[in-house]
Amino acid sequence: MTSVRNLSAVTKEGPENLAEEPSPRHTRGMRLRRLPLALAAGSALLLSACAGDAELDTLEPRGPEAETIDNLIDPLFLISFVVFFIILGLSAGVAIKNRVKGEYEDDDWPTQTHGNAKAEWAWTAVPFFGMAFIGVLTVFAVIDLNSEEANAYAVEVDGETMQWEPHVVVVGHQWWWEYRYYFDGFDVDAFLDEDHANPAKHLPPADIVTSGQMIIPAGQEIELSITSRDVIHSHWIPALNGKRDAVPGRIHPWKLEADAPGYYFGQCTEFCGLSHARMRMQTIAMNDSDFAEWVDQQTTPATLSDEDAAFIAALRAGDNPSPANSVQQGLVNIRQLCSACHLVEGVNHFDDVPEDSVDNIYKEANVGVSLRAGAAPNLTHFASRSTFAGGIFNLYNEDGSLNRNKLEAWLRNPAALKANDADNLQGMPNLGLSEDQIDDIVAALETFGTRPSATVIAETFAE
Ligand code: HEC
Numbered sequence: 001m002t003s004v005r006n007l008s009a010v011t012k013e014g015p016e017n018l019a020e021e022p023s024p025r026h027t028r029g030m031r032l033r034r035l036p037l038a039l040a041a042g043s044a045l046l047l048s049a050c051a052g053d054a055e056l057d058t059l060e061p062r063g064p065e066a067e068t069i070d071n072l073i074d075p076l077f078l079i080s081f082v083v084f085f086i087i088l089g090l091s092a093g094v095a096i097k098n099r100v101k102g103e104y105e106d107d108d109w110p111t112q113t114h115g116n117a118k119a120e121w122a123w124t125a126v127p128f129f130g131m132a133f134i135g136v137l138t139v140f141a142v143i144d145l146n147s148e149e150a151n152a153y154a155v156e157v158d159g160e161t162m163q164w165e166p167h168v169v170v171v172g173h174q175w176w177w178e179y180r181y182y183f184d185g186f187d188v189d190a191f192l193d194e195d196h197a198n199p200a201k202h203l204p205p206a207d208i209v210t211s212g213q214m215i216i217p218a219g220q221e222i223e224l225s226i227t228s229r230d231v232i233h234s235h236w237i238p239a240l241n242g243k244r245d246a247v248p249g250r251i252h253p254w255k256l257e258a259d260a261p262g263y264y265f266g267q268c269t270e271f272c273g274l275s276h277a278r279m280r281m282q283t284i285a286m287n288d289s290d291f292a293e294w295v296d297q298q299t300t301p302a303t304l305s306d307e308d309a310a311f312i313a314a315l316r317a318g319d320n321p322s323p324a325n326s327v328q329q330g331l332v333n334i335r336q337l338c339s340a341c342h343l344v345e346g347v348n349h350f351d352d353v354p355e356d357s358v359d360n361i362y363k364e365a366n367v368g369v370s371l372r373a374g375a376a377p378n379l380t381h382f383a384s385r386s387t388f389a390g391g392i393f394n395l396y397n398e399d400g401s402l403n404r405n406k407l408e409a410w411l412r413n414p415a416a417l418k419a420n421d422a423d424n425l426q427g428m429p430n431l432g433l434s435e436d437q438i439d440d441i442v443a444a445l446e447t448f449g450t451r452p453s454a455t456v457i458a459e460t461f462a463e
């Protein structure tokens with residue numbers, strides 16, 4: 001109020017004064033006239049952030065859970081817009097109607113409506129019912145999102161058919177996502193009852209372990225058990241469902257389902273340190289036969305030629321065979337240099353090395369000790385993924401050939417491609433590999449798993 005009175009005081013001063021410097025009211029009028037322009041510029045700036053085919057579009061649901069959220073958001077936005085424009089309209093209307101033209105007189109006050117019971121009831125009741133309506137819709141949506149549907153799905157593992165209740169354990173790490181599949185079920189409650197300071201570090205061996213890419217059968221509700229091995233992350237595939245936090249020491253239930261085969265991008269959405277923005281993931285929904293084929297490939301240990309397989313068998317038996325080719329030299333390098341963090345089933349898996357073996361880098365207790373999370377991506381089927389290092393680099397070029405440059409650069413110095421703090425156990429360290437070592441390691445990595453299809457490579461292209 002004081003400002004209004006001051007304003008009148010100013011305008012009541014002589015005209016010569018007005019001529020010298022513009023009165024506050026004059027400035028105000030100018031500002032008002034510029035308002036539409038400012039609004040237009042502001043909206044243009046905001047809207048320029050919208051893309052027609054944005055990967056992380058929250059308003060393009062592609063599955064029932066995302067649909068549930070969309071069905072909540074739409075009426076909510078509608079109500080908010082209506083309220084917004086009613087308030088904006090009323091405020092503008094009142095301002096314009098009560099505008100004082102010319103000189104301000106003391107009795108220029110608009111009619112006061114204080115004590116109008118009808119009006120006060122109305123502006124209490126309308127928001128109350130509006131909020132109640134939104135509240136009810138929200139409660140139903142939350143109940144819907146947290147209910148689980150029992151859906152047995154047949155998968156074949158080693159020639160044996162198993163009834164899988166589609167479920168994936170999701171583990172956040174600095175800065176990548178791990179997906180673990182247990183086809184004979186994973187009893188979360190029983191697991192949590194066991195006394196583990198950080199349960200995620202004691203997850204039982206899984207049938208399939210992937211990183212960066214979660215493969216699911218389309219049209220099936222997939223239950224997720226989300227946890228973290230280091231700090232808090234948050235898992236989010238916008239087209240399939242909302243966010244759910246990944247908290248160390250806890251296992252949060254969540255679910256998602258894709259209506260149709262497709263590629264759905266996601267991003268860690270809880271700030272988790274240096275490379276948080278480069279902690280991405282993709283969900284690939286496949287039709288039943290593609291999914292069955294994928295399961296078959298992933299449950300078969302790394303595919304090596306007969307000679308290379310014989311060579312690795314000799315290595316694991318403790319013999320000291322001399323490498324006959326680049327792949328074999330690469331296998332030796334990987335066993336020696338990477339086993340402290342990465343597991344490669346059939347190549348360095350600790351199961352086949354006695355605990356008291358001098359070969360102690362393969363001991364379970366020693367894997368990942370130089371990492372805060374205690375684990376790095378499982379490389380057994382590395383070549384079957386189309387992206388690496390938190391879903392940010394393409395493992396294959398658009399023509400389907402290996403993205404050798406990127407992979408070599410990664411091995412040469414990971415931190416140069418993706419910021420990390422390896423000195424503090426976060427991220428992959430620079431191992432000071434020679435170019436020869438890198439060549440051999442890449443030759444071996446290339447044999448780890450079946451290449452993804454050209455479509456997968458094209459659709460998940462990350463850069
Ligand atoms: C001290 C632990 C450590 C060692 C030793 C290590 N790595 Fe890593 N590696 C990591 C971590 C952690 C990541 C995940 C980094 C990220 O995504 O930011 C990683 C990621 C990778 C990836 C990408 C995998 C994916 O699916 O995203 C490859 C490939 C890889 N490492 C290869 C190697 C090779 C080959 C060696 C041995 C020469 C090696 N690493 C040694 C910790 C290690």
Ligand SMILES: [Cu+2]
Binds near residue numbers: 172175232269276
């Ligand atoms: Cu994260």
